[in-house]
Amino acid sequence: MPDTHRVPNDLESFWMPFTANRQFKARPRLLVAAKGMHYTSHDNRQILDGTAGLWCCNAGHGHPKIVGAIQAQAAEMDYAPAFQMGHPKAFELASRIAALFPGDLNRVFYTNSGSESVETALKIAIAYQRTIGQGTRTRLIGRERGYHGVNFGGISVGGIPNNRKFFGPMLGGVDHLRHTHLPDKNAFTRGEPAHGAELADDLERLVALHDASTIAAVIVEPVAGSTGVLIPPKNYLQRLRQICDKHGILLIFDEVITGFGRLGPAFAVEKFGVMPDIVTMAKGVTSGTVPMGAVIARQFIYDAFMSGPDHAIELFHGYTYSGHPLACAAGLATLDVYQQDGLFENATALSGYWEDAAHSLRSLPHVIDIRNLGIIAGIELEPIAGQPTKRAFDIFLRAYEKGLLIRTTGDIIALSPPLSLTKAHIDQMFGTLADLLKAA
Ligand code: PXG
Numbered sequence: 001m002p003d004t005h006r007v008p009n010d011l012e013s014f015w016m017p018f019t020a021n022r023q024f025k026a027r028p029r030l031l032v033a034a035k036g037m038h039y040t041s042h043d044n045r046q047i048l049d050g051t052a053g054l055w056c057c058n059a060g061h062g063h064p065k066i067v068g069a070i071q072a073q074a075a076e077m078d079y080a081p082a083f084q085m086g087h088p089k090a091f092e093l094a095s096r097i098a099a100l101f102p103g104d105l106n107r108v109f110y111t112n113s114g115s116e117s118v119e120t121a122l123k124i125a126i127a128y129q130r131t132i133g134q135g136t137r138t139r140l141i142g143r144e145r146g147y148h149g150v151n152f153g154g155i156s157v158g159g160i161p162n163n164r165k166f167f168g169p170m171l172g173g174v175d176h177l178r179h180t181h182l183p184d185k186n187a188f189t190r191g192e193p194a195h196g197a198e199l200a201d202d203l204e205r206l207v208a209l210h211d212a213s214t215i216a217a218v219i220v221e222p223v224a225g226s227t228g229v230l231i232p233p234k235n236y237l238q239r240l241r242q243i244c245d246k247h248g249i250l251l252i253f254d255e256v257i258t259g260f261g262r263l264g265p266a267f268a269v270e271k272f273g274v275m276p277d278i279v280t281m282a283k284g285v286t287s288g289t290v291p292m293g294a295v296i297a298r299q300f301i302y303d304a305f306m307s308g309p310d311h312a313i314e315l316f317h318g319y320t321y322s323g324h325p326l327a328c329a330a331g332l333a334t335l336d337v338y339q340q341d342g343l344f345e346n347a348t349a350l351s352g353y354w355e356d357a358a359h360s361l362r363s364l365p366h367v368i369d370i371r372n373l374g375i376i377a378g379i380e381l382e383p384i385a386g387q388p389t390k391r392a393f394d395i396f397l398r399a400y401e402k403g404l405l406i407r408t409t410g411d412i413i414a415l416s417p418p419l420s421l422t423k424a425h426i427d428q429m430f431g432t433l434a435d436l437l438k439a440a
Pocket residue numbers: 054055112113114115116118147148149150221225226227254255256257282283407409414
């Protein structure tokens with residue numbers, strides 16, 4: 001075996017995900033430490049985290065309670081088999097996640113990422129329909145501009161062209177609702193836009209086209225994040241729920257970014273008062289410290305599987321690392337921190353200040369829309385003619401030089417800092433952006 005310490009350490013071996021590899025490797029941006037609201041860069045600068053990592057570090061970085069819980073768990077028990085065996089923290093965490101949801105959303109299935117949560121939710125939906133004697137219901141409905149991770153089910157129901165077009169035919173039997181972005185009517189709306197609830201009626205059209213007896217489930221992000229922050233029009237989600245009910249279609253909320261206080265309440269389910277049948281989550285469940293995802297299903301879905309002989313496996317699905325002990329320990333400590341530090345309350349309390357700060361950029365050069373909800377903001381810039389994505393990416397690079405981490409997608413800047421933020425952090429974020437936009 002080669003001595004792996006002696007191979008040259010350069011940047012070439014690592015094929016980086018969703019990254020402009022050549023640009024990055026020419027001018028690397030390495031983060032070497034993190035504490036609270038800040039990263040430390042390799043050149044020893046403090047970088048304000050405007051993105052909670054990738055929408056995941058809702059509790060901020062390096063929280064001593066979470067760090068301690070992970071360290072203790074690693075020493076106590078590294079791993080327990082996930083199939084036909086269990087360990088106490090997996091059950092405890094499932095109960096505590098279920099307690100964050102209303103009604104009978106109370107059966108938790110563990111995964112290791114948002115993408116796996118999506119695949120799990122889609123598979124549970126199709127298998128559920130078959131289990132109740134509706135085996136012709138195999139069709140999945142997603143939405144244009146939707147992001148549901150990068151696995152084949154997720155890109156099939158997803159609606160981001162670049163994430164789909166390279167990867168062949170994907171899943172069959174999928175169709176899409178139109179997206180809800182209506183800039184002519186809704187630009188610069190604070191919070192939920194007034195126009196667009198009727199776009200939910202697309203589902204009626206798809207039912208008319210395909211027949212309800214072929215449709216298993218609809219999946220949407222309550223707030224679409226990756227595509228550049230699209231807030232649902234008032235009553236849109238309610239209307240989608242009604243149409244699903246009318247036709248026996250399951251409604252799946254992909255809450256991978258909206259979960260764990262991002263909108264103030266624990267989940268969008270509570271924020272919008274709409275009850276889906278299945279919810280996906282990841283990211284904030286461990287505040288990004290250990291990879292983990294989960295799916296929560298309503299009890300009637302779980303119960304439908306609990307037939308047949310007692311010794312038989314009811315759902316042929318699961319991952320080696322489903323409910324990994326380190327992730328469960330991190331999850332339990334993270335939920336403690338959310339509660340004890342009042343982070344969801346902090347998000348709710350600051351959401352008005354956040355909204356005002358975001359919309360203060362309205363009249364700056366090239367800003368064509370601003371969208372916000374909870375502690376999320378999307379600032380859409382006019383693309384440079386013939387060079388889409390460049391304007392926002394340049395701002396990203398310059399913000400990083402100025403000590404602020406943002407995310408961009410297309411020409412949209414997305415902000416989603418840890419929920420431990422203060423007014424001073426908000427001032428710094430939007431102040432830095434204002435300076436950069438003025439100078440651009
Ligand atoms: N569903 C939704 C709604 C997501 O936002 C996933 C599924 C997939 O999660 P994993 O853990 O497999 O990556 C996501 C992920 C961004 C950004 O900057 C968003 C995500 C991931 C990375 C970057 O918008 N969302």
